[in-house]
Amino acid sequence: MAKRRKSSASVPFSMESLREEVDIEINNENKGSRILADLGSLNLNRLDHVSADVVLCSIIVKFGLSLVGSIAGVAPSLRVLPLVVQHQVLKILCPTVDEGDRACLLQCVLKLPKFPLADNNTAFHVFTPPCDRCSRCHSQLASYNNPVLVAYHHLNGASKGVKVSLKCNRCGIYYGYSKYGNPGSGWNLYDEPRIAVEATDVCFVQRLLLRWHVSLA
């Protein structure tokens, strides 16, 4: 309910003023319903010339804030992956969402410059190399195996995640989440700090959680 427009001190209560206020409320609700219906009816495959704000509102109306926020939260990781791998990852993370809707969601979310509510509390996590190009020859990295479902333990509990490694086909260098190299030339850590530690092949732990755990031991 909207706030009363004028204080009762300045306008004495009357049935007429109450009726006027109710009419305004109903009118505002009708406007809101029409806006929601318009946003829900947008064709998400034809939004090239629509502002990012409208795209964001439209996909939230269609798919819900939780799903959109979760996918938007992993958008920076998805961006380093080849397109075909992006779709594979999303299929693992939200298998119940229709394939067409997944493709549409991915396309829309990757267009958004920054999702205002995306943070580390999202339901999904995607562990990829921090780069999409080889540090030696600057070639585009390619996929070399299928994305793997992993468990992720963090300060807010546990979530499911997906791990993806890439490879430079020119240099034969593998790029994992936490290191890059190959068995012949050795392995290197990235300059960029990684928020999680790869505890096993299928389990990641938030670095901050690990620090707390060690300090409490």
Ligand SMILES: [Zn+2]
């Ligand atoms: Zn290379």
